[in-house]
Amino acid sequence: MSKIAIIGFHNLHLMQFLYKYTELLDANDIAYDVIYWDRDIDSSIKVKKFKGTPVCFRYKMDNYQPKYKKIIGFLKCLLFVKKTIKRNRYDKLIFLTTQTALPLYLTTIKYKGKYIFDYRDITFEDIGICKRLVRKIIDNSVFTAISSRGFVRVLGDSEKFITAHNCSDLDLLEITNTKKNSNVIRIVFWGMVRQIEFNKKVCDMFANDDRFEVLFHGEGYYLELQAYCSARGYHNITFTGRYSVEEIKKFASNADILMNLYDNDKQQKWAMTVKLYDGIRYQLPMLITKGSYMAEYLEGYKFAYPIEIGKTNLDDIEFWYRSQFNSDNSFEKIYENIINDEMIFKKNLIEFVF
Numbered sequence: 001m002s003k004i005a006i007i008g009f010h011n012l013h014l015m016q017f018l019y020k021y022t023e024l025l026d027a028n029d030i031a032y033d034v035i036y037w038d039r040d041i042d043s044s045i046k047v048k049k050f051k052g053t054p055v056c057f058r059y060k061m062d063n064y065q066p067k068y069k070k071i072i073g074f075l076k077c078l079l080f081v082k083k084t085i086k087r088n089r090y091d092k093l094i095f096l097t098t099q100t101a102l103p104l105y106l107t108t109i110k111y112k113g114k115y116i117f118d119y120r121d122i123t124f125e126d127i128g129i130c131k132r133l134v135r136k137i138i139d140n141s142v143f144t145a146i147s148s149r150g151f152v153r154v155l156g157d158s159e160k161f162i163t164a165h166n167c168s169d170l171d172l173l174e175i176t177n178t179k180k181n182s183n184v185i186r187i188v189f190w191g192m193v194r195q196i197e198f199n200k201k202v203c204d205m206f207a208n209d210d211r212f213e214v215l216f217h218g219e220g221y222y223l224e225l226q227a228y229c230s231a232r233g234y235h236n237i238t239f240t241g242r243y244s245v246e247e248i249k250k251f252a253s254n255a256d257i258l259m260n261l262y263d264n265d266k267q268q269k270w271a272m273t274v275k276l277y278d279g280i281r282y283q284l285p286m287l288i289t290k291g292s293y294m295a296e297y298l299e300g301y302k303f304a305y306p307i308e309i310g311k312t313n314l315d316d317i318e319f320w321y322r323s324q325f326n327s328d329n330s331f332e333k334i335y336e337n338i339i340n341d342e343m344i345f346k347k348n349l350i351e352f353v354f
Contacts, residue, residue, distance in 0.1 A: 008036050013045050021094055031052070093116075135158075150269070151270050164342075166273065189261075201309045217241075255284060256284075269291075270292075279303075280338070
């Protein structure tokens with residue numbers, strides 16, 4: 001059996017796509033290492049378990065400080081990973097994200113035809129040399145898993161691409177709504193709170209309209225956004241901070257609408273969010289951003305409503321939401337499409353391992 005390592009330059013609780021690989025490897029009793037960077041060094045953080053061997057680089061670093069302050073920690077992690085790969089003499093590697101594969105470019109050359117590249121986000125592809133290196137990493141992979149076909153608009157197409165959605169073990173679940181006040185429409189966000197200026201506009205849009213209650217669950221820049229809302233007296237917007245994955249079902253059961261809104265910047269415009277699949281899993285109506293690839297992908301599905309922040313009328317959102325109770329939400333159809341893609345991904349992953 002091949003000696004395999006999965007590599008990611010981040011905390012385990014922030015690499016949910018890791019479990020697409022660990023769950024399949026565990027189900028087939030395949031041994032592997034997970035090389036990762038523990039940036040928090042906080043034993044209270046709950047992470048999903050896996051059977052593989054964790055190989056951890058421990059170096060405390062604030063994820064939200066300026067990039068230049070992260071350089072030392074990043075270089076230390078890079079050196080640790082290189083030494084680990086050399087010492088353990090792995091047969092095959094799985095690189096999680098461009099932030100991992102690009103710094104290890106020379107390693108990808110050495111392992112040509114012996115690795116999977118998991119591509120999740122647009123990063124430095126607007127820089128010519130970086131785009132060429134990323135294309136080379138794709139070309140030298142056994143296959144490259146992409147979470148969104150929207151990325152083809154930036155990278156160009158490749159026969160190496162296999163769609164690997166931002167979910168694992170997706171199923172359609174029936175949940176009971178536990179929200180106490182049925183007259184107020186509760187719009188719920190969970191995930192990393194980023195794009196602070198965009199989210200300020202989101203808050204401005206729903207501020208103090210008593211038809212709506214907005215909840216933000218998640219770390220990131222939530223304290224800055226909370227201070228912004230507090231200073232303006234927004235009484236219908238709440239922030240809760242960090243959460244564990246196990247809490248998502250509770251968030252969903254307390255939600256009427258999933259807030260799946262992001263600014264169409266170069267990183268986000270072509271992406272498919274993890275929350276999209278949470279919304280499908282729990283069959284939640286969701287708000288998405290007009291002009292995004294996600295809006296294009298979900299065109300024709302009544303459960304997804306594309307809006308333009310600051311321009312969409314809240315009356316229209318209320319009407320759309322109320323209409324969900326008497327419309328065909330088509331969750332089954334999109335679920336079947338995703339499962340078909342996932343079967344192809346799993347088949348190729350098993351062939352890679354063996």
